[in-house]
Structure formats: structure tokens, C-alpha cells
Amino acid sequence: LGSVGGLQFRKLLISSKIESQNGLGWKGPLKLIHGICMIVGTIIGSGIFVSPKSVLANVGAVGPCLTVWAACGVLATLGALCFAELGTMITKSGGEYPYLTEAFGPIPAFLFSWTSLLVTKPSSFAIICLSFAEYASAPFYPGCDPPQVVIKCLAAAAIVIITIVNSLSVKLGSYLQNFLTAAKMIIVTIIIVSGIVLLAQGKTENFKDSYKDSTISFGSIALAFYNGLWAYDGWNQLNYITEELRNPYRNLPLSIIIGIPLVTVCYVLINISYFTVMTSTELLQSQAVAVTFGDRVLYPASWIVPLFVAFSTIGSANGTCFTAGRLVYVAGREGHMLKLLSYISVKRLTPAPAIIFYGIIAIIYIIPGDINTLINYFSFAVWIFYGLTVLALIVMRFTRKDLNRPVKIPIIIPVVVTLVSILLVLAPIISEPELAYLYCVLFIVSGFIVYVLFVHFKFNWSQKISKPITMHLQMLLEVVPAEEITE
Template identity: 65%
Template sequence: MDEEGIRKRSSNQEPDETPIKKNKSMNLQKEVGLLSGICVIVGTVIGSGIFVSPKSVLANVGAVGPCLVIWAACGVLATLVTITLVNALSVKWASYVQNFFAAAKMVIVIIIIVSGIVLLAQGNTKNFNNSFDGPPLSVGTISLAFYNGLWAYDGWNQLNYITEELKDPYRNLPLSIVIGIPLVTVCYVLINISYFTVMTSTELLQSPAVAVTFGDRVLYPASWIVPLFVAFSTIGAANGTCFTAGRLAYVAGREGHMLKVLSYISIKRLTPAPAIIFYGAVAIIYIIPGDINTLINYFSFAVWIFYGLTVLGLIVMRFTRKDLERPIRVPLIIPILVLLVSIVLVLAPIITAPELPYLYCVLFIISGLVFYVLFIHFKFSWAQKISKPITMHLQMLMEVVPPEDVPE
């Protein structure tokens, strides 16, 4: 069945077969408000990172003081299959899941912070003596520390990907970020302070899971709640990322930068199902190595390449495309600073501690460029012969159509 046949089928369905009403726009719907926007920011940022990364940050800087500075600085700089299924089925379901897990993860965050405050009030401050005494710092070690810190903060940009589904985006987008990121930054710094009230630097470095060690020492016999809520936190972050990053592939397909099928929308669910499923498949590939530290370092290396390229494009277009409408305009100094930070974070680890996996990461990125050139840019006839039947079968399998008005 071709695309036209699927459209006709969708328009001739009985009322009980689909929730789409007559003349309803076959586009993503604006169902994300300010509260959900803040939950996307907080729920996507707070994942497994704050419960794992403190060890790696401390390992690179070597002392409590610089460690806390790194966590605060990361916050300033920031200003896997069930999840895919939920996001592919319903925007509202994904939003409800996100709100629930955002609330659940704040429970463990509050427990850790309050426990730390109580311990500090009881005089447990010895681990903060001589906080800045440690090994000499270098640009490379600081960059690697930022890699691990920024891993825990990653997600600060995710709300940008769902502006089409955000109510009053010109107000709620910046407001969600302005509220969400400082909230996360305060929580992260206080959580790290709580960790150091019960663990020395050496003990924290020897801990296989910092939050679990904290729970064993402070919350016993209720320490079992820590791994439970860490799991909640990780699921919530994965759901938020799937919800937002899937929209990135959707828009790329719509704009002709990726295969067109990625821009198709489910007839029954009004979700970008192909894009979300594509994102889930890529995520599964990324977790194959299974080493969290390797994943953090090389994910951060790759993502800061693209952050740098993105703001570079913004800077260039500020001068070459002055006529473009800019509903949300930022001072030029901000993208310039982000570009400089990106250059340092990408180059410093390679220069100070070059490793072969960095090359693998670059080759993985280039492989996507090769795919783009063959199937998208030049549209070679043999490539189209491969992609067209795949697109048709995927369309029929997932019951998706291009984004447009449903015919009467």
C-alpha cells in the first residue's frame, strides 16, 4: 500500500478505530505546559550521574574544594525499550511518566540533602578541612572532571527539542530552563556536600556507588531505598531524553536532513513513532560497551563537538543572516563563551591523555556523514531503490503518515 492509500484508509476509518477527529491537524500537539517543562529539565538532567559521577570528578581534581567548585561550575555552564514504547504511544503518557519520576527522584535528593544538613549540624565537618589541598591541577584533568560533572547535568538543552509541543514556548521555554537548572545546581552541590560529611576523599574514590555507600552509612536499615530511587531517577532521565531527542530526529527528517520516514506521525497516537524507535535503537548501540566511565568520557567528547558546532553556526548566522526572525535572542557573548568552552573540553583530553577510543568516536560520527551523503544529499538512484521499499513497509507496519491535515 502506498502513502496515498494509507491516507485514504486513515480518512475512511470508523470513529471507534482512531481517536482522531475530523479536520484535526496531523501534527504534534501542544500538550506540555510550564510545570511539565520544568519536570523535563529537572527529570532529564537528574539521572544516574549525580549518584555515580562524584567519584570520577574527585578522581580527576583530587580534593574536596575543587570538586565542589566543578559541580557548581557545571551548573552555571549548563544554564532504554519500555521507555521507547511509552513515548511512541502517547505524548500524555510520556509526560505523566516524566512527571512521576521527576517527583520520585526529588524524594531521594531531599533525603540525601536533609541527612547531610543534619550531619553538618552535628559537627561532621572534618572532611572539609583543608579542602583545596590536593595534587596539582592541569587543563586535561579539569576537562575530564568537567566531562563527568557535565554528564550529570546533561539534559539542560532537551526542552529545545519539543518547542512544537510546548504551550506558549516563548515564555515557558526560557522560564523552565531558568527555574530548572539553578534548582538542579543547588541540589547537586548540596548532595556532594552531604556525601563528604560521611566519606573522606579516599573513601569516596573507593566506593563503587557513592549514593549507595552514603545510604549504607546514614540510612541503615532503610538503605535499600537508595538503589530503588536511583533506579527511578535513571528511568526518569531515560524517559525524558527519549521524549525530547526523538523530536530531534523527527525534525531532521522533516527538514530533509535524515530519511523522510523519520518525520512521519502515528495516525492513531499523533506521536513521531519512527523517530522515537530510531532513537531507541541508537541508544541500545551506545550501551553495548557496558563501561559507565568509558561511556561518560566519549559521550561527553562527542556531544561537546556538536555543542560547539551548533553555537558556531549561531554566531556565523548572526552576521550572515541578519534578516532572519529571532523570537528568542541571546546576547552574542553567551555563544562565544560556550564555543570557547567546547574547544577546551574537546581538545584538552586529547592533548593531555590521547586514547584510541577518541578516534573510534570520531569515526562513528563520520559514518553518519557517509550515510547522509549517499542517501540524503546526492540521493543516488541505487540508494533510493533501497530506501523507498523500506519506507513503504515501515509506513504500513507502524501506520504512520507524513505530517499534514487529515483529509475530510
């Protein structure tokens, strides 16, 4: 998912306005191959270079580790199929928001939007940039972990640069994304092919007694799934563009059935490649798993690995920046956030205030957090709403029987996904409680307070505090309401 050019964004605005006037949605030219590539390109990012160490740390052995990676792929596929039925039943872009609105009303939908704005999207951006910083700094600290202050400063610098690029020249960000996506696929191919060659040469000693010394418990499996599912996050991205997918009744489920298993195979093969050259202990001691793999397999060309992994992670961060910025923009337009956040740059036609807001929140997450804590924080929040959304599918099977369902999956699939979601949310709290989960709950509850004050009672944002802030920032950033551009 690259950044959208200024002209494309303007078309989105105009098409949105036309839709509100005549009830017609714009049908884009996205075909099946585009859907598959979008799933693969969106899912494969920083996670596969960061999560293997954490997954292994939670389960303790090679066998359970590979099993968790495969199981995460199965869960992501089942969840995506649930979203496929929702996406073809309620053909509105916006992901979970319209489904929650249809099933449970505006409050859960607003809480999803609120949590996305302040928890899941910014923390995801922060995790990806921290991953980039770890791999970019690893070659300069051989044999030891880079200092945290170096990682955090480098991650903050990455956020600032990406935010500036997407605010000032989104077209440049789009060109940059094409290069970074190619780099991502190159490094994935190099690791997989190297692993297959090593296996063919008989490097299988690390797979003997693969379940020995495993440390499996209710909580450890949930935390392992958190880290594994982080690498699969993005499995529901096609639902954000349902209106733009050609023949969605056919191409949406086919993209899921082909795309996510393809990613699962890649992830399992990458982990197998890691274990061909590292024992469990060595992998856990590695400061950057892919860097250690490159040092042992590709020397003296091992510098390729951290370079291309850095490209891959920064590409993922760049690819998420605009889409998340657009979510902030929509929230501002709907009155769920400051109206200023829905303003558009006059010269560049980019949602600059929304993107800058998103970058600032991400930097705040970087200051106190580390990657593992942020992943747990992110996964806890996101699976609350994934589970709630799949539950909405079950509820609407009984409350909205009148809705057309071009894709109808067996009821057992959403039931299984809902139960797994409940386990994923409750297990870490019960077995290994952390303050991060409490903070997440507080953020979600604060969203309810904001809804009551500013949406239900329509408290005017523009009075007293927000009006002078809006006026000064509007002059500084040279932004205006979107209506003034589209008219």
C-alpha cells in the same frame, strides 16, 4: 519530560501541517513555572548519582570537586543564555538545527542531526540505562562491584522495556513518568536534608584541607567537566519547544536564570552530603555512591536509596525515549534518514519505527562500552555542536543584523562559551587520547558522506534495498506515512 500521549502526538503532526500551509505556529500554554520545572526535571536524572565518583577521580580532592560542580553550573547557565538569544531570535523548534542552518547552511545542520541520531541521543540513553543497572544490581552484591555482564544485561532489558512501552502505549509511559519524576525529587530531597542535618551535627572533618592531594592538570579538568556537565545535560531543552512557550521573550531567559542555578545548588548540596559521610578514598571505592550514603545514614531503611535512584534513572531514560524518537521521526520525514522512520503506528499513533531504531542503536552502545567511556564519547560529540551553535550566535551578530533580538546578551558570554567549548573538545585529545574520540570523529565525517550521496545528489533511498525492507516492516509494525493519518 514524560512521553507524549498518542492524541498529543497527533495534534503535533496536525499543527505542523497547518504551520506549513498557513505559516502560523501553534502557541502552547507553557508558562514560566512550566519552563522552570522542565529545566529542573530534565537536568536532574541519573548524572548526579553517577558522575560524583568520576569528577572526584579526575581532580583528586574535595575542594576542586565541589568547584568543578559549581563551575559546570555556571557554564550551563551561560550556554543556556546564549541559546535563549538564539531561541527568541529564530523562533523555530528543533534546538540547534535551525540555528546552524541560518548561520552556516545545511551541511553543519545535517551533521548535527546525524550526530544526534547516531551518537549523542543513543549514547545518552545507554548511559542512563547503565546507571540504572548499576544501582538496581548494587544491593545484590554488597561489598563488591556487580559483574559487568549483569549490568549490561539489565541495562539492555531496561532499553527493551522502555522501547516497547513507548512504542505500544505511550499514554502508559506518560503515567509512569509522573510517578518516576516524583520518586526522583523524593530521593534528591532525602539526600540533601540528610546532609544538612549531618553538617549541623558537626560532621565536617572531611572538608578540612579540602584542596590537599588534588591532581589537577589541563586534561584532568576537562575530563572532570565532561562528567560534571553530563549531569547538567538538558540545559538547552527549552529551545526545543520555543514555539510552545508562552511569552518566550520573557519566560525563556527567566526559566534559565532561575532553573539552572537551582539545579546547581541541589548538585553542590548533594555532593556535600556525600562528603559528610565518606572520605575521598571511600567515595572512590564505592560501587554506587548513593547506595553507600544510604547504608551509612538511613540504615535500616537504606533500601530506599537504591530503589528510588533506580526509579529516577529509569524515569530519565523513559523521559528521553520519546523526544529522541521524535528526532529520528523528523529526520526520516525530511529525507535525512530512511522514510520508514517517519511512519506512524495506525492503531496507537506513535512513531514506533523511530523509537525501535533508537532503542537498537542504544543497545549496540551498551555492548562494548562502560559508563565513563560513553560519557566522554557523548560529551566530546555534544560540545562540538554546542560550541558551533554558540559560534553561530557570534557570526549572526555580524551577518544577520536585521534579525529581531528580543533577548540580547553581552557578546562576551558567547565568546567565553565558545572558547571553553574548544578547550573541552581539544584537552582530552591532547592529554589523554582514546579511541572513543576517533570513533566519534569518524561518525561525524560519515555524516558528510551520507549528506553528499543522499541529500545533495538525492540518491533514492527506496530503491533496491530499502523498498523491500520498508514493505515488510510496514506490514509487521502496522505503520503508515504520517500524511495518511493527518489527512
